Amino acid sequence: MVTQYAFFFNAAACSGCKACQMACKDRNNLEAGVLWRCVYEVAGGGWEKKGEAWVPSVVAYNISMACNHCEKPVCGLSCPVKAIWKREDGIVFVDTDRCIGCRYCEWACPYTALRFNATTNTVSKCDFCYDAVDAGGTPACVAACPQRALDFGDLAELRKKYGETRQIFPLPDPSQTDPALVIKPHRDAARAAERAAEVANWEEV
Amino acid sequence: MWKEWPLVAFTIAGQMAVGVFLMCGVPLALSVVFPASAGPPPDAATHGLRIALLALVLALLAVAALLSFFHLHHPFRARRVLTNLRTSWLSREIFFELGFMALVALGTLLTWRRPTNAGLAEAVLITAGFAGVLFLVSMSKLYMLQTVPSWNQAYTPLSFVMTALTLGAMATALLIDVSVGGGVKHRYLLNLSSFLVAVEIVISLLLAPGHGVFGPRTGPSLRPRAETHRLLHLGRLTLLAAGLFFIGLEAMARANNFIEMDLMAGGFRGAIGRGASLSLILAFVLVLASEVAGRFLFYGLLTRPGR
Numbered sequence: 123m124v125t126q127y128a129f130f131f132n133a134a135a136c137s138g139c140k141a142c143q144m145a146c147k148d149r150n151n152l153e154a155g156v157l158w159r160c161v162y163e164v165a166g167g168g169w170e171k172k173g174e175a176w177v178p179s180v181v182a183y184n185i186s187m188a189c190n191h192c193e194k195p196v197c198g199l200s201c202p203v204k205a206i207w208k209r210e211d212g213i214v215f216v217d218t219d220r221c222i223g224c225r226y227c228e229w230a231c232p233y234t235a236l237r238f239n240a241t242t243n244t245v246s247k248c249d250f251c252y253d254a255v256d257a258g259g260t261p262a263c264v265a266a267c268p269q270r271a272l273d274f275g276d277l278a279e280l281r282k283k284y285g286e287t288r289q290i291f292p293l294p295d296p297s298q299t300d301p302a303l304v305i306k307p308h309r310d311a312a313r314a315a316e317r318a319a320e321v322a323n324w325e326e327v
Numbered sequence: 328m329w330k331e332w333p334l335v336a337f338t339i340a341g342q343m344a345v346g347v348f349l350m351c352g353v354p355l356a357l358s359v360v361f362p363a364s365a366g367p368p369p370d371a372a373t374h375g376l377r378i379a380l381l382a383l384v385l386a387l388l389a390v391a392a393l394l395s396f397f398h399l400h401h402p403f404r405a406r407r408v409l410t411n412l413r414t415s416w417l418s419r420e421i422f423f424e425l426g427f428m429a430l431v432a433l434g435t436l437l438t439w440r441r442p443t444n445a446g447l448a449e450a451v452l453i454t455a456g457f458a459g460v461l462f463l464v465s466m467s468k469l470y471m472l473q474t475v476p477s478w479n480q481a482y483t484p485l486s487f488v489m490t491a492l493t494l495g496a497m498a499t500a501l502l503i504d505v506s507v508g509g510g511v512k513h514r515y516l517l518n519l520s521s522f523l524v525a526v527e528i529v530i531s532l533l534l535a536p537g538h539g540v541f542g543p544r545t546g547p548s549l550r551p552r553a554e555t556h557r558l559l560h561l562g563r564l565t566l567l568a569a570g571l572f573f574i575g576l577e578a579m580a581r582a583n584n585f586i587e588m589d590l591m592a593g594g595f596r597g598a599i600g601r602g603a604s605l606s607l608i609l610a611f612v613l614v615l616a617s618e619v620a621g622r623f624l625f626y627g628l629l630t631r632p633g634r
């Protein structure tokens with residue numbers, strides 16, 4: 123039995139096409155501005171002197187991020203009305219009938235996973251396509267990726283398959299929430315901070 | 328940032344209530360518990376003043392509570408807000424606010440009815456003082472989220488306490504002036520206010536860089552820094568400095584009893600209240616405005632991609 127569902131993201135393979143983001147919006151009927159999964163474009167760098175020559179030294183890669191169904195879901199721990207709860211298989215849900223719309227969880231979550239939904243006047247977020255997954259299917263984002271950059275499954279299994287990395291620039295320190303996330307870093311990720319990279323499309327995410 | 332106006336109003340009103348209470352409620356209580364410092368038995372004017380100060384605290388708390396509803400998108404579900412006292416500082420904040428309010432209300436009632444058992448009112452007021460402090464603590468803890476590095480700093484509790492004390496001292500001085508008249512008697516409140524405003528200026532100057540007002544941002548936010556933050560910071564400092572000037576003027580006028588200065592400082596005295604001077608009112612308005620600017624700045628510090 124699955125005890126903690128998790129996502130795998132391959133930053134080395136992601137082309138930034140946003141198919142995952144669109145598949146999610148489509149499946150969940152999300153209105154404009156509400157993104158349960160979103161793609162950050164991380165970019166930075168410039169010219170670097172090598173010997174006598176100036177050579178370009180840039181970093182550029184993408185991160186596709188949704189709720190990480192954290193093992194320590196600080197969103198739910200902060201919620202004053204216990205509207206965020208974790209199922210036995212690790213999936214974290216928002217109870218929109220209970221949420222008072224105080225938006226405190228949005229501050230608490232360091233992954234910007236919670237999004238305010240003006241239709242229900244509550245927060246909303248990725249529910250891991252639980253109905254599809256319960257029926258033996260696949261989350262819409264994972265199914266949509268043409269690069270096979272996303273995968274899902276039991277956290278322990280994903281770790282065995284892809285390794286232990288769960289943080290790359292500019293994601294927060296994972297010890298804050300223990301995200302159920304496995305990442306294969308892009309080769310530029312290690313230099314991103316030192317090259318003063320930034321999220322280039324912050325208006326979109 | 329601007330959309331957080333209900334929270335700006337809630338936190339400032341709530342902190343001011345605690346501040347006024349600490350400036351008046353606890354001293355009131357102590358003056359009876361330790362009769363040595365009590366002086367002559369209270370006359371009608373002092374009694375009225377006590378009630379007025381406590382009523383001001385209650386009014387501020389009621390306004391804060393009311394305004395906080397504007398922050399919720401489902402206010403009618405708010406009755407469940409105390410559900411998560413075990414892990415949510417938001418639940419705890421509301422718990423302490425309600426507790427503080429209830430205790431102040433009870434204390435006011437007991438003070439008003441002047442029961443034979445005066446000790447009871449005092450005990451209630453002192454307990455209320457503790458509840459008020461816990462209200463401030465929970466308010467700070469609420470924002471000191473590990474996941475929000477720009478809030479998880481000493482500045483959060485420091486600025487909240489400073490807002491409480493500064494506005495508390497100034498509002499108390501103003502109310503005393505209006506209800507029983509100004510004069511040298513309450514000069515200590517003016518001196519205290521000047522000191523607190525000066526401390527606020529120093530704190531905001533020293534700690535602003537750590538908040539990314541000038542340097543790079545703390546934490547995971549990679550959104551470009553907005554010009555508004557710098558302007559709010561400078562605006563707050565200017566307002567504080569102007570406020571300090573006017574309180575200083577008032578304090579000096581009262582200390583020296585300079586007739587000309589008093590006239591200048593209190594040109595409108597009498598027109599507004601029995602003793603409220605224009606310079607004190609101006610100082611209060613300026614400092615209040617600086618707190619509002621500072622609080623908007625505080626909420627503006629939280630930025631993640633997409634915000």
Ligand code: SF4
Pocket residue numbers: 188189190191192194195196197198214230231232233234235236247299301
């Ligand atoms: S990613 Fe954010 S919203 Fe999702 S479980 Fe973790 S803290 Fe909660």
Ligand code: SF4
Pocket residue numbers: 200201202203204205206216220221222223224225226227228244245
């Ligand atoms: S917005 Fe809703 S889910 Fe989030 S903390 Fe407030 S009540 Fe809880």
